[in-house]
Amino acid sequence: MAAARHAPVTAPAAPPALALIELLFFAYRDFVGDADEVLQRYGFGRAHHRVLHFVNRNPGMTVAELLAVLKITKQSLGRVLRDLVEQGFIDARAGTRDRRQRLLHVTERGRGLARELMALQAARIERALAETGPEGAEIATAFLRAMVEPGDRPLVARLVGLDGVAAGG
Amino acid sequence: MAAARHAPVTAPAAPPALALIELLFFAYRDFVGDADEVLQRYGFGRAHHRVLHFVNRNPGMTVAELLAVLKITKQSLGRVLRDLVEQGFIDARAGTRDRRQRLLHVTERGRGLARELMALQAARIERALAETGPEGAEIATAFLRAMVEPGDRPLVARLVGLDGVAAGG
């Protein structure tokens, strides 16, 4: 068990950036782990979770948009999206304006699962915010937004709904 | 291309927890992506990065401690650790107090690579902190610490070096 002997050797007073490198790892590890048990009930993995989440939050999303968000290849996406459609969690309708597009929507079943998973992760975040203090939410949001690659920030802002967007096409 | 049409449908005014769910995904996605290009030069993946990082920051760490930190199986760790040892990035010496243990240390070469990777990630974090404001570092650190599973916080605190630890065995 005892590992305290090597703590001070290289990290006598870690600058904030070094601490944050490791805290991001631990926080994300536990954050995504929250969903695992629920996902396993349906034979899904974390990739399914990500797809379901973004489709739930952005109904009418196209496959191309999902690829830009997840930054994976269409083959990787294809597999998990097929699983979700076949098992009735996501519904893909041909676009009306452009019939090549598949506009993705969650079904009632999909919405239920997405909500259950969101609730788990939101609970962890809310507990953490309560421990952090009153400005925690605003500053944590600002920090994480600033961590995103600048070129992706417009897309992220739109998806997350933090800009003052009022309407669309 | 145009996706604005579906932004306001489900996220009219997202509560902070929902925004943070997505921001954690985007921030972590870009954060870990920083290292990929460098790792590819050595034929390493993200698993190698995590091992190298924690061994560099905690010299003398044992295999069991590394398993507790990464929360993976010893078989998974075994592969990447073997790669790192064979290629001269990590050195494993038998423990003196308990000779069954393998005390892990980075070599000079390992320290160099670990530093290069840390510098990349620290740069993104420092840029983000500069955009966030003066209390950014403290609050972001507190928030991410609070996101960690309570049972793991003592271990995390020791590894990250944020507690007032003064000495060890």
Next chain:
DNA sequence: GCATTATGTCAACATGACTGACGTAATTGT
């Protein structure tokens, strides 16, 4: 009509995770 676009799909492969089983050496407890 023809180039481009949006999407799907097949094949092959890499990485990194998993379980289960077994082996060995060293330590600990009685």
Next chain:
DNA sequence: ACAATTACGTCAGTCATGTTGACATAATGC
């Protein structure tokens, strides 16, 4: 001293999720 436990390694098989490259189809736009 001997047995149980511990720390670690390893073999074998599997799974989830990512990759590249190539090709097919249908719809769009000029």
